[in-house]
Amino acid sequence: MNPSAPQEKRILLIGFVTLILFFLILPTLMVIPMSISETRYLVLPPKGFTLKWFLQFFTDPRWLGPTLLSLRVALFSAVLSVVLGTLASLALVRGRLPGKRVIYIMLMSPMMIPVIVIGFAAYGMFVRFHLIGTTIGIVLAHCIICIPFSVVVISANLQRVDISLELAARNLGASARQAFFRITIPSIKPGIFAASLFCFVESLDELIMTMFIIGTTKMTLPLRIFTEIRFRISPVIAAASTVFVIVATLAIVISTYIDKKK
Amino acid sequence: MGKVQDKPILSLTNLKKIYGDYHAVNDVSIDIHGGEFITLLGPSGSGKTTVLNMIAGFEFPSDGHIIFQGQPIDLLLPEKRNIGMVFQNYALFPHMTIFDNIAFPLKMRRVNKAEIIRLVAEVLDLVELGDYADRKPDQLSGGQQQRVALARAIVFDPPLLLLDEPLGALDKKLREQMQIELKKLHTRLKKTMIFVTHDQEEALVLSDRIVVLNHGKIEQIGPPNELYDNPTNEFVAGFIGESNLLKGQVRSSESDLAVLKLDDGSEHKLELPGQVRSGDKVCCCLRPEKIILVDDNHTDFHLTGVLEDTIFVGETKRYTIRIGNKTLLNAREMNIRNKVGPKPGDRVKISWEPESIKLIQSTSI
Ligand SMILES: Nc1ncnc2c1ncn2[C@@H]1O[C@H](COP(=O)(O)OP(=O)(O)O)[C@@H](O)[C@H]1O
Ligand SMILES: [Mg+2]
Numbered sequence: 333m334n335p336s337a338p339q340e341k342r343i344l345l346i347g348f349v350t351l352i353l354f355f356l357i358l359p360t361l362m363v364i365p366m367s368i369s370e371t372r373y374l375v376l377p378p379k380g381f382t383l384k385w386f387l388q389f390f391t392d393p394r395w396l397g398p399t400l401l402s403l404r405v406a407l408f409s410a411v412l413s414v415v416l417g418t419l420a421s422l423a424l425v426r427g428r429l430p431g432k433r434v435i436y437i438m439l440m441s442p443m444m445i446p447v448i449v450i451g452f453a454a455y456g457m458f459v460r461f462h463l464i465g466t467t468i469g470i471v472l473a474h475c476i477i478c479i480p481f482s483v484v485v486i487s488a489n490l491q492r493v494d495i496s497l498e499l500a501a502r503n504l505g506a507s508a509r510q511a512f513f514r515i516t517i518p519s520i521k522p523g524i525f526a527a528s529l530f531c532f533v534e535s536l537d538e539l540i541m542t543m544f545i546i547g548t549t550k551m552t553l554p555l556r557i558f559t560e561i562r563f564r565i566s567p568v569i570a571a572a573s574t575v576f577v578i579v580a581t582l583a584i585v586i587s588t589y590i591d592k593k594k
Numbered sequence: 595m596g597k598v599q600d601k602p603i604l605s606l607t608n609l610k611k612i613y614g615d616y617h618a619v620n621d622v623s624i625d626i627h628g629g630e631f632i633t634l635l636g637p638s639g640s641g642k643t644t645v646l647n648m649i650a651g652f653e654f655p656s657d658g659h660i661i662f663q664g665q666p667i668d669l670l671l672p673e674k675r676n677i678g679m680v681f682q683n684y685a686l687f688p689h690m691t692i693f694d695n696i697a698f699p700l701k702m703r704r705v706n707k708a709e710i711i712r713l714v715a716e717v718l719d720l721v722e723l724g725d726y727a728d729r730k731p732d733q734l735s736g737g738q739q740q741r742v743a744l745a746r747a748i749v750f751d752p753p754l755l756l757l758d759e760p761l762g763a764l765d766k767k768l769r770e771q772m773q774i775e776l777k778k779l780h781t782r783l784k785k786t787m788i789f790v791t792h793d794q795e796e797a798l799v800l801s802d803r804i805v806v807l808n809h810g811k812i813e814q815i816g817p818p819n820e821l822y823d824n825p826t827n828e829f830v831a832g833f834i835g836e837s838n839l840l841k842g843q844v845r846s847s848e849s850d851l852a853v854l855k856l857d858d859g860s861e862h863k864l865e866l867p868g869q870v871r872s873g874d875k876v877c878c879c880l881r882p883e884k885i886i887l888v889d890d891n892h893t894d895f896h897l898t899g900v901l902e903d904t905i906f907v908g909e910t911k912r913y914t915i916r917i918g919n920k921t922l923l924n925a926r927e928m929n930i931r932n933k934v935g936p937k938p939g940d941r942v943k944i945s946w947e948p949e950s951i952k953l954i955q956s957t958s959i
Contacts, residue, residue, distance in 0.1 A: 502651075
């Protein structure tokens, strides 16, 4: 900050920044008071105090089932996206192949193309392979969205890792595979960790792709929230959202803490 | 050298590396003998690292052969070569302790645990870092990291050690200290070492032989004193030490004396080494410290000129002398007698021992 800036300008700026932060966070925080209201519908400010909506969220199979499916899908999507993203990054950063830029842009394209278009296109493909309504189908659909993030984060990390580390390992007697697992992977651990977290959260709240692929028998957590909000405006929605927010916040806090320690 | 064997430990024959249509290494042939300290010396981009990379197996030659201990290794994977290497930036594994870094090549060779502990301790002692085994590389100073890199490269006892500008990142004082340690280590381990540097002074201090590289080609190979005293061409004369070049055409030559017409148009009568004939274009190299300023009443001199400038640098005086129209010669004189030297503008006579002037190949003839 410019030290010669007058005091009142400084205060104005701080006020403005605080306002923006509130604007970004406040709607999210609203779900917390709504989730403890005793009323059978969503109100603000809350009336009374109860945890029964949380209890219902954690016991009612209509909520529990989708939550578990979402967690399972998010786990598989994160693992698959990160493994494939790592391999792709390796080829893009270390490989000697022609047309690297073209391949990179193709890998990134799901980030640029509207999800609704990808969802529609994927639907056409997945029908042929009988993947509609299967867990694998949902996982693969989520990977289409997650892999670009994974590649961006991991290849950026790999770019900063000095290639002479890998050459040194080879020179000291490590095979290409040993050098990869003992030197390259530990060097890109921060990128792999960040990408895993990102893909996990991305998959956890993915809705549009899911709607195309999920068929009629399955339900994910975001889809449950979405349908509930259209038919019943129950405070369980707020309870589910609150759990969501808490989990996401914890993930961010843990990851920044681990980052700091490095 | 002393312990040189007959059969070379490493032979490079007509080695080439071509990137696209750029010849990074062009027709390099060197025979290196066991126990030798060889330096690849050349400016940045002259292909030194590329030569090392081909020996280490990180790059495959476009043409030519590498014979190591009697076996062709052109296409052998790097991990199968058993050649030690110290990288310019050390390339220590940041996520491992010093112990694990040095133990790495032993683990790859499935050496048993007790033996690993013994060997690592031994080599850590050798580089005087016994107390640092449990640190991570970023907790060490540059000089210490350098020694860890050295320890890691010798712990598995490779017969050949490659060092790519290993002292380049150190400050001057530490660099000089490490040069001495490296020299000691070489004497002690009797390992063949190929050292890369762009610093000619470093090359002169350390090497048994120096290979001067320029644009991927070898300009000259020889022991330091030979390269200094008998450079064969203009590049080597200019790259190693300081030198004065007299370029021109021989006008007439009878018995010992020749008339040399310098490129600036002036003509001088002087003794030239070797056989020169009238009409030859020649380039003569004369080191600054070999030039002697003689008193005016002397009759035994080679050239006369005008003193342009004197610089006093403590133990030496440096003179710039103009001969002919615009050819400048640098001369250096030890500051032994406190005599009053010539002043700028004075006419001076200069002389040299007959064997001090050398005919070399000029790049521009
Ligand atoms: N992988 C590569 N692709 C293209 N050109 C290269 C490659 N590696 C090195 N070069 C070129 O080869 C030349 C020699 O490089 P290098 O061996 O690193 O020189 P030095 O180590 O003497 O500074 C340089 O001009 C460099 O740009
Ligand atoms: Mg280099």
